[in-house]
Every structure is written in structure tokens, then in C-alpha cells.
Amino acid sequence: MTDxxxxxxGTTDGATTTGAWAVLLPAERFAAERLVHHDLLxxxxxxxxxxxxxxxxxAVLVDEPLRLVALGRVALASSETREDPDDPQxxxxxxxxxxxxxxxxxxxxxxxDGPAPDGPVVALDPARWRSLADRLGPPPARSTWLxxxxxxxxxxxxxxxVRIFWSYVQDLGPRELPAFVSPYGDELAMQAFVLGxxxxxxxxxxx
Numbered sequence: 001m002t003d004x005x006x007x008x009x010g011t012t013d014g015a016t017t018t019g020a021w022a023v024l025l026p027a028e029r030f031a032a033e034r035l036v037h038h039d040l041l042x043x044x045x046x047x048x049x050x051x052x053x054x055x056x057x058x059a060v061l062v063d064e065p066l067r068l069v070a071l072g073r074v075a076l077a078s079s080e081t082r083e084d085p086d087d088p089q090x091x092x093x094x095x096x097x098x099x100x101x102x103x104x105x106x107x108x109x110x111x112x113d114g115p116a117p118d119g120p121v122v123a124l125d126p127a128r129w130r131s132l133a134d135r136l137g138p139p140p141a142r143s144t145w146l147x148x149x150x151x152x153x154x155x156x157x158x159x160x161x162v163r164i165f166w167s168y169v170q171d172l173g174p175r176e177l178p179a180f181v182s183p184y185g186d187e188l189a190m191q192a193f194v195l196g197x198x199x200x201x202x203x204x205x206x207x
Contacts, residue, residue: 019056020129021074022117023099030062030069034106034196035174041072041099046121058099059124059132063116067109068132072099097121103136107196110135144184149177 052074060070075098155161182190
């Protein structure tokens with residue numbers, strides 16, 4: 001599901017929705033969210049004081065400096081989730097809060113005025129949520145990109161080479177493997193990305 005597709009949460013931004021919340025992500029979690037596209041933001045280990053209800057609106061923030069990185073709505077939590085949502089092999093823990101993204105600006109966070117929330121999940125005045133949402137403006141036009149990942153693999157057959165390839169992808173992931181992206185039809189504009197940011201892969205340019 002993309003940022004521009006409608007979601008059916010059973011509520012709207014009108015009077016039927018009463019709750020609004022701010023979620024403050026740690027720097028490490030923000031970095032993880034930038035690496036892999038998730039439709040859901042899963043948060044665990046929250047205090048009992050934080051009790052958002054399904055359908056409540058959420059502004060996702062990061063601190064130092066304070067910035068808005070996403071909007072979403074509270075979704076129904078599953079019975080369990082993963083300790084590290086970026087790692088499907090991590091230990092399962094009890095689910096606490098699930099936010100369905102409705103808009104992301106992870107690569108270009110929007111500066112936010114005022115103090116940072118005093119906790120990971122805090123109630124937000126609905127007018128404040130609306131003012132934050134208005135800062136994003138209309139969603140940008142979507143384009144088609146070519147993304148590739150090339151690895152030299154030694155194997156006895158093509159099928160074995162594919163199996164080894166996927167093993168490398170699962171073990172190393174976006175934190176170590178460079179992915180190459182270019183606008184569709186303009187392969188000469190290809191750029192490597194590692195850790196969610198542009199990464200120079202030409203050793204001669206490093207000298």
C-alpha cells in the first residue's frame with residue numbers, strides 16, 4: 001500500500017475522531033524505519049498511561065532537532081509483535097501500539113516548533129495535530145524507479161546461485177548491501193544507497 005492510497009480505518013478526520021497523539025521515535029528506530037518500507041509502525045514497552053484507541057490520529061516525530069516524519073492512525077494491535085520490527089527473526093513480544101502510516105516524509109522531515117513530547121506517546125490537541133499535518137502540504141507526484149542489487153555469487157548452478165543470493169540479502173540487508181536506483185529510462189543517473197542514504201561506490205573518488 002502506498003502513501004497516496006486510502007485506508008479504511010472506520011474513521012475520518014472529522015468530528016467522529018476524538019483522539020490525537022504524538023509518537024516520539026528514538027534515533028535508532030527512525031534510522032530503521034528509513035531502511036525498509038513498512039505499512040505499520042509497531043511500538044512496544046509503553047506505559048499503561050498511553051492508551052490511544054483504534055482510529056486515533058498520530059503525528060510521528062523525531063527529536064534533536066524536533067521534526068515531523070510521518071502521519072498515521074492507530075490500528076488494532078496483534079497479539080504479539082517482534083522485538084525488532086526490521087528483523088523478522090527477532091524475539092516475539094506482547095504488542096502495545098500499532099500505527100498505520102498514512103503519510104511519510106522520512107527522507108525530508110519537516111521542522112516542528114515548540115518543545116519535544118515528554119514521553120514516547122503523549123496526547124496531542126487535535127488542532128495541534130492538524131497544524132502539523134498542514135505543514136506537509138499535498139503529497140508529491142510518484143515516479144517509477146529502477147532498483148537493483150548485484151552480487152557476484154560462486155555456485156554450481158543457477159538455482160544454487162539464487163539461493164545463496166537471498167541468503168546474503170537476508171543476512172546483510174540494507175545496512176550493508178548497496179542498492180542501485182535510477183529514474184526509469186535514465187540509467188545513467190544511477191545512484192547507490194546504503195543505510196537509506198546516498199553512498200559513493202567509486203573508490204577513486206574517495207582518494
